[in-house]
Amino acid sequence: MTPARRIPWPLLVALAAMLVPAAGSRFWTFVATDVAILALFAVSLNLLLGYTGLVSFGHAAYFAIGAYTCGLLMKKAAVPFVVAWPAAGVLAALFALVFGFFCVRLTKIYFAMLTLAFAQIVWAICFKWNDVTGGEQGMPEIPYPDLGWMGALPYFGRFRTSDHFYVLVVALVAACLLVLRRIVDSPFGRILTTIRENPERAAFIGVNVRRFELAAFVIAGAFAGLSGALFGIFNRGVFPDFAYWPKSSEALIMTLLGGMGHFWGPAVGALVLLVLNQQITSYTEYWPLVLGTILIVLLFVFPGGIVGALADAAHRLRRTWR
């Protein structure tokens, strides 16, 4: 193990992220919150995409289910965040279990289509069920969790409420990513990789492929729900668009941009995509045009994404030095 590897990088990044509000810019704290939440969403998708080899085109469904669950509980039932947030993960996992049960029976393109169909069903329900979800208008004014106690802490005392929420987001996302990292490094995670590489062979050595795929689907759904719950609060409202298919493709783009061959790839993708978005939308309203162009360059020139390209470059550098 090289010395550079012994440094706990993820922990340092999380601690550094906590310093963002100290810079005093409301705007950058806003962007950083967005990045942290969507990084979790993209990494959860990559558990399916990069690790299990399942192309889900409906991951937004679980994001939205989490957001609506947490939002409804906190706004309409005044349930505290400590209960509402885990509940969002649990409900998203339950839906992922039911939908996934049918999805993992299909392969390849049909799997993608069925995940898409289920996501569109969730979207249609959120869009039309006015009494519960607020329908097309969505559900505005989700309250912030009560973080008054942070004001009593030494460093965090002088922060605004949105900064306090940001600190909470960083801590929770870091914890979730840590759990996901443990999952992909565990024997269970290795079996998922085996399934990605060769499902038939995995089946021959006695792995129940469908059951493992379903387990991965449920875990990915749960974490998507947790990130959706945070996003609803951050966004100050939950809207049917959360489940609409462009949201799913947004996560796919982040994953691909960062690199789906690496655990941190999607998180890097989320960071780069959202910061780019903020910068470019201040110059032009044609962000989709720019995004589409970036995507095409990426697909043709850097299919391994940013992390993949960097890893390749580092590898080549190390070889020339030796």
Added chain:
Amino acid sequence: MPDPSFLFAQSLSGLTAAMFLFLIASGLSLIFGVLRVLNFAHGSFYMLGAYLAYQMVQWVGTGPGRFWWAVLGAAVAVAVLGGLVERLLLRNLYGKDELYQLLFTYALVLILSDAAKISWGTGQLSVSRPASLTGSVRIFDTIVPHYNLFIILLGPTIAVAFWVLLYRTRAGRLIRAAALDREMLGALGIDVSRLYTGVFVLGSFLAGLGGALITPVKTIVPGMDVEIIVEAFIVVVIGGLGSFWGTFLGAIVYGQVLSFGILVIPRFSIFSVFALMAVVLILRPWGLLGRPLK
């Protein structure tokens, strides 16, 4: 029990929608069947067909027969664009992960929707019906515009023409062979890559034609690309991806479910078609008339 003439009108409007959907979805299904690429940009080609038809009507005016030239011109322009996209870009992604192809076509959706906004703005545009089809007839106490009747007749005509092309010509045999085993076809000395371009051009032409023909009955707005592609996906999934008659059946089922779903459960009519799609995927993933993928 609602009165029969109302049901008839409802069914007829479903049928008109179905014929447009068939035009779009048949191209989508053909491209998937042969190239194995799920083309998200198909809806964007449809949208471009509509905008280009509008543009050409502006250029050629509204004299007798001019509308048809505008429609044809728009469809041909879209077909050429499709050919360029396939030749220059898409072909480099064959044999790669499906995800790359999906995201490539999604990138086209993003680019084309903004290109349309830049060229034609974000307002609603419309094209008036061609002079020869402005009238209407009464059938069972229901007023049916001639144009809708024309579309309802055009759908089956195109279906038959398409069927003749696929099952009664040499090009059609090659297309069907390419869908089954592209390598073997190449080994037999057929230029498969040209065939792929041809199929993509034909599919794009149909999308452009559908977009151009819908302009007299629907306003042209940004976002029509995303709306239609979801519908076309549902149609091909219900009928069977890559299955020709399946697409026809899927379009009719979709049109009827949507127009009657509104009567039964008004608020959840969108829901009913997605649910139908999910049920078909669960019970027969290859669609009502499709064949299982190997």
